[in-house]
Every structure is written in C-alpha cells, then in structure tokens.
Amino acid sequence: MIVGGGVSGLTLAYELKKLSKSVCLVESESLGGKIATGMLEGKVIEEGPEEIVSSKSLLQFVEELGLLDQVVRPKNGRFALLRNEKLYTVPEGIAGGVLRVNAELFRSLLNGLFSFRTIARMMLEPFHKLNVDGDISVNDLFSEIYGRSFVDEFFKPLAGGIYGGDIGLMSSSVYFPYIVDIKKKGKSVIESFLGKKINFDLISFKKGLGSLIPRIVEKLEGVDIMTGKTVRSVNNEGDRFSVNVGSEKLESRTVSVMVSPYTAPVFKNMDDYIVKKARLYVKISRIAVINAVYDKKFESYDKYSGILTYPDVYGVSGATFFDSKWPINDDSGLYVIKYFVPFESYIDETRAIKIAEKFSREHFHTEKPVSYRVRIWNEALPVYAVGADLLKQEAEAYMEKGVYFGGSFINSTGIYSSVMRSKSMAKRIESYLETSTHAGSEPRGSL
Numbered sequence: 001m002i003v004g005g006g007v008s009g010l011t012l013a014y015e016l017k018k019l020s021k022s023v024c025l026v027e028s029e030s031l032g033g034k035i036a037t038g039m040l041e042g043k044v045i046e047e048g049p050e051e052i053v054s055s056k057s058l059l060q061f062v063e064e065l066g067l068l069d070q071v072v073r074p075k076n077g078r079f080a081l082l083r084n085e086k087l088y089t090v091p092e093g094i095a096g097g098v099l100r101v102n103a104e105l106f107r108s109l110l111n112g113l114f115s116f117r118t119i120a121r122m123m124l125e126p127f128h129k130l131n132v133d134g135d136i137s138v139n140d141l142f143s144e145i146y147g148r149s150f151v152d153e154f155f156k157p158l159a160g161g162i163y164g165g166d167i168g169l170m171s172s173s174v175y176f177p178y179i180v181d182i183k184k185k186g187k188s189v190i191e192s193f194l195g196k197k198i199n200f201d202l203i204s205f206k207k208g209l210g211s212l213i214p215r216i217v218e219k220l221e222g223v224d225i226m227t228g229k230t231v232r233s234v235n236n237e238g239d240r241f242s243v244n245v246g247s248e249k250l251e252s253r254t255v256s257v258m259v260s261p262y263t264a265p266v267f268k269n270m271d272d273y274i275v276k277k278a279r280l281y282v283k284i285s286r287i288a289v290i291n292a293v294y295d296k297k298f299e300s301y302d303k304y305s306g307i308l309t310y311p312d313v314y315g316v317s318g319a320t321f322f323d324s325k326w327p328i329n330d331d332s333g334l335y336v337i338k339y340f341v342p343f344e345s346y347i348d349e350t351r352a353i354k355i356a357e358k359f360s361r362e363h364f365h366t367e368k369p370v371s372y373r374v375r376i377w378n379e380a381l382p383v384y385a386v387g388a389d390l391l392k393q394e395a396e397a398y399m400e401k402g403v404y405f406g407g408s409f410i411n412s413t414g415i416y417s418s419v420m421r422s423k424s425m426a427k428r429i430e431s432y433l434e435t436s437t438h439a440g441s442e443p444r445g446s447l
C-alpha cells in the first residue's frame, strides 16, 4: 500500500511492480503531486519544480520511461544576487541548488559580492574547528565557520531562495551533513573542495517536468490506483495493516508513506510517535509562484538565468528567467518570468500579483505582462528544523515493522533524492516481504 501519488509514490509503485509485487496506491487529489506543468499563452510554464538534479541512475530511470530524447539542460546563464539595488553574479554550482564551497568561490571572492571584512573572515575558516554537540541551525553553522557577514551578505537569500525556509530554523545536519562532518573532524571546508570542479547536471524535458508523470503511470498497468481518496489512519494488526481509505478498509503487508508529515496518516495500535515527531520538527514553507508572460525580453539581464534576493526587503525571494534558462519554448517573442513570493500567513492571488508586479516594475522596468498564472502553495517545501536529523534514523527503524517513509516525509528538497529513495525502498520492501513470516502473501481487500 502506497500513500501518495506524487513522483515519489509513483516511482515506488513502478519499482515494486518491476519486482512483481502487488501494489495499491492511494492519492487524495490527482497524480503528480507538486509537479505542476502548465501552459500559458502557448508557453510551457512550471508552477512547481522546474529542474531535477541528474545522475547516471536518474538518467537510466528517464531512459526506462522512454524520455531520454526529451531531456533538456539549462543554458549556462548564472544567477545574480540583488542586494542594495546592485546585481552580483553568484558562483556557479551554488545557484544549481546545492551549496558547496569550491575553487570558483575563491575566484569570485573579489568581484564585489563580499566585503573585505567578510573575505578576511572567510580566509580564517581552515583554522576554525566546530565545537558543538548535536545539531545546530544552518544559520549558526555558517555564522560560526565563515562569520555573520557572510550569512547576511550572501547566504541568507541564497538558502532562503533555494530551500524556502528560515535558516535560523533549518537543521545543518539535514541540509549540509558533509560540511558539518568536515568541520567536526577539524578539517577545512575550503580546502576539501579546492580545485574540485563540481558540476550539477540539471535536467528537465522539452514539454516540462510534467512529462514524467504520465510516462510513469503508463508503466503501472496492474497496479490499483485510487485517486480522490485520502488515507487518514492505519491500524496495525499483527503482521498486517488495515488501511482506512474513505469508508473502505484495505489490508496490506506493508504501508509506504510518501506524503508530507502534515498529511501523513496516523498509525493506530502502533507507536505512531514518528508521525507526531515529524509534525513537530518539520515545518511548512509557503510560497506563491507567479508565472508572468511578457512580450518583451529583458536584454540587460540576458546573461542571467534568474535573480535571488531578500524577501524581507523586496517581497520576492527570486525570479527565474524561464525562457533564458530552459530551451523549452519556441522563440515566439513572448517571455516567461517566474516569481517566488514567500509568505507566512494568508496570501491571495491579488496580493501575490501586486508584489511581483512592483518588483518587476522597479527592477526589470517592465510594463504589465500579457498574462499571469498564480499558484499558491500553502504546503510547499518541508523545512527540517534543528533536531530533525534523528527523524531519518527513526524512519529507518520503522522499516523493520513494515512501515516505510519516503518522499516529502523524509527528503528535504528535491525530486532527485525522493526518486532515489523510492528505488532503494522498493528493494527493502522486497526483502521484508521475503523474510517476514507470511512470505508470498498478497494484499487483500476490496480494491
């Protein structure tokens, strides 16, 4: 039984089907979850994610789905940081989604992005040992090792933009485990990455990320897929689970929870501590995504893929120049800019548009766009707070009980890690079914 039909749940269903397991997937809304490709004025737009970090095994998955000839990669334009009305080019690799301090950062130290004070402080990093027990916030980690000004001048908008979260809250052990590890060993981060060219292969598809979903679904013949049904609770009955789906009760040997903690079902007759704990440690980020179509290109910004900035100052955390970045759309003379407007409490479409419009008027000197599409994500990215590092270990322990956590429950960002986890979960589920007492038995129920 798989709860959730986003990309994680669907990938798990696909992998389990390949292993000849009998699978039922329940989705409360429609398949695809946060992957939300749309069309506006004849242009492909992404209202949710727009790129996947790729690797050999991810490309193999794409090939299995018959999508290899559809793959597109971003053009080399870089991100710029807007600070005090000035644009600073962001080092490559960082804007790709994962922060690593590499040789390029050294080269860009002097391009005005950092003040001399910050540079001097950063140079001291190799001599600095991290003396902390347990988890600390991302803000504290980077303030400790590179100094406060590095965080304020650069890191805050960068991480806030990418992870959609408050860096004072985010767990360093979850988001930057390799940096924590290097520092706890008393080694230097700058030295560890020095001279290493770190390339992130980012991909999408000619018709957007949405192409993934029907291709996975096509491969799920024989899998019971129930849409428009919500799983609210699961009862543990010996070595089986009775799953409440609306008014129906279905039985399964294993349950895989591929949804965010705030919508995860509660486990009865069983220690459901992990779901409660996750709700405590995993916070929600909220974001309005505004895709705006213009009939004019912004020539002066051509070399950039987008802009990152400070939401508390500018209202938006970033803007992607969708057409410059992805060679998805034809050269129709129309251009798409995708704005990100984070918010803490209620926001409506009109207010989100007003914020994006003000930003584009003041910084891109635009006229009104030809049209807009607004998507409000009240539960955007899960933000893993300090202390949440133990959650993964606890989730692993549940696997011995036939309960599996993946997707947004356990992966802080990104489709890549969610897909990879689904693949490894399928193998764990197979070996659980083989080794536990009722090997070979199938899920029962009125499907």
Ligand SMILES: Cc1cc2nc3c(=O)[nH]c(=O)nc-3n(C[C@H](O)[C@H](O)[C@H](O)COP(=O)(O)OP(=O)(O)OC[C@H]3O[C@@H](n4cnc5c(N)ncnc54)[C@H](O)[C@@H]3O)c2cc1C
Pocket: 003, 004, 005, 006, 007, 008, 009, 026, 027, 028, 029, 030, 031, 032, 033, 034, 035, 047, 048, 049, 050, 051, 052, 053, 229, 230, 231, 232, 258, 259, 260, 263, 264, 265, 287, 289, 377, 379, 380, 381, 406, 407, 408, 409, 413, 414, 415, 416, 418
């Ligand atoms: C604006 C935005 C931009 C992003 N950009 C990127 C990006 O560029 N690259 C990237 O890799 N990632 C990005 N992400 C993150 C990415 O979208 C997610 O990591 C990924 O889509 C999560 O997939 P999932 O299947 O784990 O969860 P989801 O897509 O959230 O799917 C979970 C599904 O479960 C269903 N569900 C929930 N509760 C229940 C229940 N009780 N019973 C039945 N069904 C239930 C939901 O309806 C949903 O369809 C972005 C996210 C947002 C919001």
